[in-house]
Amino acid sequence: MAEYLKKHPDQKGFFGEYGGSFIPPELQAEMDKITDAYYSISKSHDFISELRSIRKHFQGRPTPTYFCKNLSSRTNGRIYLKREDLNHTGAHKLNHCMGEGLLAKYLGKKKVIAETGAGQHGVALATAAAYFGLECEIHMGEVDIAKEHPNVVRMKLLGAKVVPVTHGLKTLKEAVDSAFEAYLKDPVTAIYCIGSVVGPHPFPMMVRDFQHVVGVEAREQFLEMTGELPDTVTACVGGGSNAMGIFSGFIEDDVRLVGVEPSGRSLKMGDHAASMSYGKPGVLHGFRSYLLQDEKGDPAPVYSIASGLDYPGSGPEHCMLKDTGRIEYTTASDADCLDAFYSLSRIEGIIPALESAHAVSYAMKYAAENPRKSVLVNLSGRGDKDIDFVVDTYGVRE
Numbered sequence: 001m002a003e004y005l006k007k008h009p010d011q012k013g014f015f016g017e018y019g020g021s022f023i024p025p026e027l028q029a030e031m032d033k034i035t036d037a038y039y040s041i042s043k044s045h046d047f048i049s050e051l052r053s054i055r056k057h058f059q060g061r062p063t064p065t066y067f068c069k070n071l072s073s074r075t076n077g078r079i080y081l082k083r084e085d086l087n088h089t090g091a092h093k094l095n096h097c098m099g100e101g102l103l104a105k106y107l108g109k110k111k112v113i114a115e116t117g118a119g120q121h122g123v124a125l126a127t128a129a130a131y132f133g134l135e136c137e138i139h140m141g142e143v144d145i146a147k148e149h150p151n152v153v154r155m156k157l158l159g160a161k162v163v164p165v166t167h168g169l170k171t172l173k174e175a176v177d178s179a180f181e182a183y184l185k186d187p188v189t190a191i192y193c194i195g196s197v198v199g200p201h202p203f204p205m206m207v208r209d210f211q212h213v214v215g216v217e218a219r220e221q222f223l224e225m226t227g228e229l230p231d232t233v234t235a236c237v238g239g240g241s242n243a244m245g246i247f248s249g250f251i252e253d254d255v256r257l258v259g260v261e262p263s264g265r266s267l268k269m270g271d272h273a274a275s276m277s278y279g280k281p282g283v284l285h286g287f288r289s290y291l292l293q294d295e296k297g298d299p300a301p302v303y304s305i306a307s308g309l310d311y312p313g314s315g316p317e318h319c320m321l322k323d324t325g326r327i328e329y330t331t332a333s334d335a336d337c338l339d340a341f342y343s344l345s346r347i348e349g350i351i352p353a354l355e356s357a358h359a360v361s362y363a364m365k366y367a368a369e370n371p372r373k374s375v376l377v378n379l380s381g382r383g384d385k386d387i388d389f390v391v392d393t394y395g396v397r398e
């Protein structure tokens with residue numbers, strides 16, 4: 001394991017001044033237990049070899065790294081994709097859900113609990129629960145349940161119980177509160193499984209470690225294909241898990257790392273979700289990070305065409321690496337995202353998730369401006385889930 005990964009976070013779960021654990025004492029006791037268990041179990045030979053086997057035989061890893069010859073030939077640069085869209089269930093989220101599920105099994109837990117916004121994390125966790133024979137309880141705002149019908153049906157088919165959350169704005173933030181409450185009532189038989197590199201310690205570290213496989217594979221594959229490392233690696237940043245997964249594989253190399261956030265419809269409050277670019281340090285959901293805030297210092301309303309990116313904060317590790325300058329952050333708008341969505345579909349035959357299309361958009365610009373340089377994109381998911389929305393709203397572009 002890279003020296004960097006051993007050094008961060010520190011013993012208390014801080015990445016520099018970010019992260020940590022700002023939660024009630026009764027929850028802290030549970031988090032401490034999970035942290036201790038994670039440090040010992042995840043290093044054991046049995047755990048490592050079982051996870052390796054699951055990745056190979058159930059998830060279909062390694063996923064390929066692919067050279068976009070058509071898209072590249074229209075620019076002067078070279079664009080490569082790490083194909084997490086080909087991971088089972090069609091996105092990178094299963095990487096950490098299978099890790100969390102396996103940890104639950106080793107801890108003797110009977111049940112996994114989580115929140116979901118658009119339903120992507122809920123589907124990935126329900127898949128892991130089915131595999132491990134665990135009960136699965138997913139908390140979801142009523143507004144999201146109405147909007148994301150196919151994912152609700154998927155979760156139910158996979159055997160999960162979907163708990164509608166009916167208070168407040170009835171979306172992701174309330175779903176997190178509700179899931180934490182349910183977990184606190186039953187911390188002995190259940191375990192909370194978070195959906196990104198966010199939340200109190202040890203989650204940002206655990207999720208990063210489970211996603212690290214993406215970066216390790218991509219680095220090896222890229223070297224094998226080209227005999228060199230990429231000039232730039234890029235990924236979209238919501239909570240930041242797919243980005244930390246691929247970036248962590250290159251963190252000790254002389255490779256530029258660029259996170260792409262959604263600038264949405266405009267830079268007015270409520271029209272975007274670019275927390276790394278425009279946020280200020282604050283605490284939400286038990287950890288300290290850059291946070292988009294309103295005048296009162298409360299979490300600002302956020303928006304992106306890609307529902308997986310609309311969270312007012314980002315993982316603490318991103319915040320530290322922004323401050324040190326190791327990772328650069330930029331933005332792509334809804335319009336940029338759609339251009340990339342249509343282009344990759346039409347030119348390469350790959351329909352990307354709207355989240356991933358933000359990173360593809362950056363790569364297309366980079367390739368146009370940087371002759372002969374190479375850019376590797378983490379294609380975090382496939383776009384099947386977005387097709388109906390895009391076509392109903394924007395049509396099929398010629």
Ligand SMILES: *Cc1c(COP(=O)(O)O)cnc(C)c1O
Nearest residue numbers: 196238239240241242308355381
């Ligand atoms: C959820 C999701 C994201 C955003 O989450 P991160 O933790 O920032 O990776 C990105 N892409 C896809 C396909 C997703 O489902």
